[in-house]
Amino acid sequence: MYSITAVAQRLGLNVVRGHFRCIFPERHAHGDRTPSVSINEDGGFFKCFVCDEVKGKAVALVQLVMGISKDDAIKWLSDDSPSIIRDSQKFFLKKRAKIEDKPDFFKEKMIFEFLSMLSPIQPYSAIGWWLANRGIYKPTWDKVLLRCIDDYDFISNKLLGKYSLEDLQIGGLFNSYGKLRYGRRPLIIPYIDEKKRPFFFQARAIDKNVSPKELNFQGSIPFPYNKSALDGKPGTVYLCEGSIDTLTLLQRGFCAVGIPGANTFKPEWVNFFSNKKVVLCLDNDKAGRAGEERITELLKSAGLETKSFGLLPEGEDINSWFNARS
Numbered sequence: 001m002y003s004i005t006a007v008a009q010r011l012g013l014n015v016v017r018g019h020f021r022c023i024f025p026e027r028h029a030h031g032d033r034t035p036s037v038s039i040n041e042d043g044g045f046f047k048c049f050v051c052d053e054v055k056g057k058a059v060a061l062v063q064l065v066m067g068i069s070k071d072d073a074i075k076w077l078s079d080d081s082p083s084i085i086r087d088s089q090k091f092f093l094k095k096r097a098k099i100e101d102k103p104d105f106f107k108e109k110m111i112f113e114f115l116s117m118l119s120p121i122q123p124y125s126a127i128g129w130w131l132a133n134r135g136i137y138k139p140t141w142d143k144v145l146l147r148c149i150d151d152y153d154f155i156s157n158k159l160l161g162k163y164s165l166e167d168l169q170i171g172g173l174f175n176s177y178g179k180l181r182y183g184r185r186p187l188i189i190p191y192i193d194e195k196k197r198p199f200f201f202q203a204r205a206i207d208k209n210v211s212p213k214e215l216n217f218q219g220s221i222p223f224p225y226n227k228s229a230l231d232g233k234p235g236t237v238y239l240c241e242g243s244i245d246t247l248t249l250l251q252r253g254f255c256a257v258g259i260p261g262a263n264t265f266k267p268e269w270v271n272f273f274s275n276k277k278v279v280l281c282l283d284n285d286k287a288g289r290a291g292e293e294r295i296t297e298l299l300k301s302a303g304l305e306t307k308s309f310g311l312l313p314e315g316e317d318i319n320s321w322f323n324a325r326s
C-alpha cells in the first residue's frame with residue numbers, strides 16, 4: 001500500500017502533522033490556512049472536513065491534484081515506487097526531513113546545475129521533430145530555454161560526480177533506486193522567472209506509450225509556467241493547462257502562461273496576474289472545466305477580469321485545436 005503522506009509530498013503538498021491544505025482552498029475560511037485535509041496513514045486514506053469529494057486513497061489524491069485519469073494516476077504511482085510505498089516510508093521521511101538541514105537554495109542550485117548540464121533541443125532531433133509536429137519551432141524553444149536529456153548515462157554520472165547520491169535523492173533528481181529520474185521523459189521544460197532563473201521544471205515524454213506524459217520536479221510549484229508574461233503591465237494573458245499548450249500560444253504570438261494540471265493553481269498566484277485580463281483555456285474535459293470554474297472565482301475575487309476561451313470542443317486542448325486548424 002502507498003503511504004498517503006509520501007504521495008502527498010511527492011505531489012508537492014505541504015504535509016504538517018498529518019494535515020495538508022485543501023486543493024480547493026477557496027471553499028475554506030482564510031484559504032484554508034489551517035489545513036483541513038487529514039491523513040490517516042494507517043488506513044491509507046485522506047479526507048477534507050469540508051469538501052465531500054476530497055477524500056479517498058492514493059490514486060484519488062493523484063487524480064485530484066494532477067487532474068488526470070484513474071489509469072494515469074495508477075501508472076504515476078507505480079512509476080514512483082518504491083519511494084512512496086509504506087514499508088519504505090520511514091526511510092523516505094527521514095530523507096525528506098533532511099532537506100531542511102541543507103543550506104539555503106540547495107534545491108535551486110541543484111536545479112540550476114542539472115539544467116546547465118543539458119543540451120538545447122537540436123533541429124532534426126527526435127524531440128525537435130516532435131515539437132515541430134505540434135507547431136512549435138526553434139525560436140520558441142530557444143526563448144523558453146527548452147532542454148533535453150540526450151545522454152542519460154552521461155548526465156547521471158556528471159551529477160554523481162558533483163553530488164552524493166544521498167543529496168541527489170534529497171534534492172529530488174534521483175529516485176530511491178539510485179537512478180536519475182526522467183529517463184523516459186527526456187524533454188525538460190524549465191520554469192524560469194523574469195530573470196531567467198530556473199526554480200522548477202517538468203519532464204515530458206515524447207513516446208506516446210509513456211504515461212503519464214509529464215513528471216514534475218518534486219516539491220511545490222513556485223509560479224505558473226512562463227511567469228515572465230506576468231509583467232504587471234495592462235494586457236491579456238491566456239492561461240493554459242500544461243506547458244505544451246502554453247508554447248503553442250507563444251509560438252503564435254499570444255501572451256500565455258501555464259499551470260501543470262487543472263488543479264495546481266494556487267490562490268496566492270492571483271497576485272502575479274495584476275493588470276491582466278485572463279482568458280482561461282484549460283482542457284475541455286471534466287477536470288479542466290472544474291479548474292476553470294475554480295480559477296475564475298479566485299481571479300474574480302481579486303477584481304480581475306476573466307473569460308473562457310470557449311472554443312475547445314469536448315476532449316480537446318489548445319495544441320490539438322490549433323493543429324487541427326492550421
Ligand SMILES: [Zn+2]
Pocket residue numbers: 022023024027028036048049050051054
Ligand atoms: Zn476542502
